[in-house]
Amino acid sequence: GAGVSQSPSNKVTEKGKDVELRCDPISGHTALYWYRQRLGQGLEFLIYFQGNSAPDKSGLPSDRFSAERTGESVSTLTIQRTQQEDSAVYLCASSLMKSLANTGELFFGEGSRLTVL
């Protein structure tokens, strides 16, 4: 597709279960970002990938959160043993990063809304 694609768009889960959220970036975009947006709040940075390496994981809230990326393609954000405070919209973005010094526009997906009961 032409844009960033995220799935599922909505996920309801029970506390304690694991969830996986998927992001398909725009083809050719080397950088991929995960953000979290709690209800009525701004975006919290979680992690970013350059290729399949993650130079900055500083935003991951706990060791229950992890993310992987296959090459310069799909990324998966995994939340283990979900808690109610994990309820949020998880947004993925990608960017055509020519170099670390070139901060280009981030293109966002529509997000995955996670509800933990």
Add this chain to the structure above:
Amino acid sequence: AQKVTQAQTEISVVEKEDVTLDCVYETRDTTYYLFWYKQPPSGELVFLIRRNSFDEQNEISGRYSWNFQKSTSSFNFTITASQVVDSAVYFCALSGLNQGGKLIFGQGTELSVKP
């Protein structure tokens, strides 16, 4: 540390009014980038503008204009003759050089334009 502050949580205006959304930022970087994004009710963030720290020229794009002032660390966004379709949450964001494009977002300003 980098920080973006959008002091206005919610703004409500009547159609055709002008409205300014404030953004104040903090950074120790000498080179940095500032952004504005729009998040309509559908949820997908839409890029509006990127500004480099060494370019203080103000920019106008149709009804949108941006006022960048390094002296006050502000990057304010004005919508002229607002329309109902402008109703959205607007986010200001900051990125430093060599940070891989990671954006630090403000809390957002929810703009409601009433007919």
